[in-house]
Amino acid sequence: xxxxxLIRYAPSLIxxxxxxxxxxGVGGALGIALGFVIALLFRLRIxxxxxxxxxxxxxxxxxxxxxxxxxxxxxxxxxxxxxxxTAAGVLGLGVYSSAYxxxxxxxxxxxxxxxxxxxxxxxxxxxxxxxxxxxxxxALIAATPPIVNMLVVLSKETVVLSIITVPELMYQMxxxxxxxxxxxxxxxxxxxxxxxxxxxxxxxxRRVEARVTAFLQEEAKPA
Amino acid sequence: xxxIRGLRKRFGAHEVLRGVDLSIAASEVVCLIGPSGSGKSTxxxxxxxxxxxxxxxxxxxxxxxxxxxxPDEIRRPMAARRLRKMxxxxxxxxxxxxxxxxMSALNNVAEPLRRVRGLAxxxxxxxxxxxxxxxxxxxxxxxFPSRLSGGQQQRVAIARALAMQPNVMLFDEPTSALDPxxxxxxxxxxxxxxxxxxxMLIVTHExxxxxxxxxxxxxxxxxxILDDGPPxxxxxxxxxxxxxxxxxxxxxxxxF
Numbered sequence: 001x002x003x004x005x006l007i008r009y010a011p012s013l014i015x016x017x018x019x020x021x022x023x024x025g026v027g028g029a030l031g032i033a034l035g036f037v038i039a040l041l042f043r044l045r046i047x048x049x050x051x052x053x054x055x056x057x058x059x060x061x062x063x064x065x066x067x068x069x070x071x072x073x074x075x076x077x078x079x080x081x082x083x084x085x086t087a088a089g090v091l092g093l094g095v096y097s098s099a100y101x102x103x104x105x106x107x108x109x110x111x112x113x114x115x116x117x118x119x120x121x122x123x124x125x126x127x128x129x130x131x132x133x134x135x136x137x138x139a140l141i142a143a144t145p146p147i148v149n150m151l152v153v154l155s156k157e158t159v160v161l162s163i164i165t166v167p168e169l170m171y172q173m174x175x176x177x178x179x180x181x182x183x184x185x186x187x188x189x190x191x192x193x194x195x196x197x198x199x200x201x202x203x204x205x206r207r208v209e210a211r212v213t214a215f216l217q218e219e220a221k222p223a
Numbered sequence: 224x225x226x227i228r229g230l231r232k233r234f235g236a237h238e239v240l241r242g243v244d245l246s247i248a249a250s251e252v253v254c255l256i257g258p259s260g261s262g263k264s265t266x267x268x269x270x271x272x273x274x275x276x277x278x279x280x281x282x283x284x285x286x287x288x289x290x291x292x293x294p295d296e297i298r299r300p301m302a303a304r305r306l307r308k309m310x311x312x313x314x315x316x317x318x319x320x321x322x323x324x325x326m327s328a329l330n331n332v333a334e335p336l337r338r339v340r341g342l343a344x345x346x347x348x349x350x351x352x353x354x355x356x357x358x359x360x361x362x363x364x365x366x367f368p369s370r371l372s373g374g375q376q377q378r379v380a381i382a383r384a385l386a387m388q389p390n391v392m393l394f395d396e397p398t399s400a401l402d403p404x405x406x407x408x409x410x411x412x413x414x415x416x417x418x419x420x421x422x423m424l425i426v427t428h429e430x431x432x433x434x435x436x437x438x439x440x441x442x443x444x445x446x447x448i449l450d451d452g453p454p455x456x457x458x459x460x461x462x463x464x465x466x467x468x469x470x471x472x473x474x475x476x477x478x479f
Contacts, residue, residue: 115321118273119380123335123387124311127303133334137325215325215367 009176016172017193024155027093035101060099066160073164089161097154108143141212148205155197224249224422229279239265241446250420254433257443263426267395271313314384318396320376322368328379329364332386354382358412374405381412394425442466
């Protein structure tokens, strides 16, 4: 293993890592926001809308991310959607993951016991207050562990962005490997970087989980 | 206070309530007793319209719940806003407490006061704490439901309903999910409520409580009230064979 090669390529590798984290962060945030909106729209139970959302979710969960990304980046211009590689990558990650996040939020809503909602109804709470104060907190708490899990999965999906020349980590690694014939080193460095990312995500995720489920363990702070 | 007449309700092909008449005067405590599947919980849930009904009427404080009365005999579902307004005046306590797990005991009680009664923060918390004190849980005000025993959770749930200052309290098997040891503390709170003149309709299997606290026991089976009268008479000398048979097995089980 040639350490000098890694050192020489460090600036581009670090920049690639930065792009990866950015694409993952922005794409994930977009996916969570979009998925949440989709889950809320499902709750309206308007038949044509529900049907359309169902198709959306099934299409984006049922086809490979690589295919979706190609269609967006290479096919986009045909319908007037001209995006830079990075913009296409972020948008692609967001839309792709939103299908999964929508299902996670839907399951979260389903996890709130009907009795808690009946209790809100029985004291005369409005549907809006019931949603904001009872259903939503319960749903978000239930959804937190699968959201963290999905974010971990998504962090590794970012490698696919190299295919459309987003200058992220995989792309920089391949460049390095091609220019210096150091296939093993680059793969090894790749694994290290991703492990770092996933480990960091998991740790933050565990803290967030502990935080939102604090009420199961401790006493509340005085109001 | 509660007037139920000719109440009918079906779930698919099964008619759960088959013409129920029952009236509860102000400050009266009535226990609703019957075998499982008799329709007693459904009947109770019709009173605050958590369950809709198909025919007959349920009036609370003189007002029909769930439907608007038109001049033309045809009834329409009640506007949601009006239904909410009626529900504020009807307290309900559930078998499984149904506290909101992400709120402390105090917040569970204060939440409806803030959102529904529109009380200011300080006033809501003051009243909530007073209610928790009343059910003997002032020291648990900041505990989350998961840290409370079943009996304590149910007392918080009673405080939550009571804080709204309802005209009527409905209890749906309030002690059925509790360890035998914890039943007493909940019944104590209910007993003190009854002594203060609260109008109460209680679905329960606690015959001792019914005998001592209720003014009347209504026995329901297969969607019909079979007997309705003073506890002593219904428990021991009912003219209805089905009622006698039901309580006989109960007496047998408890003679030790």
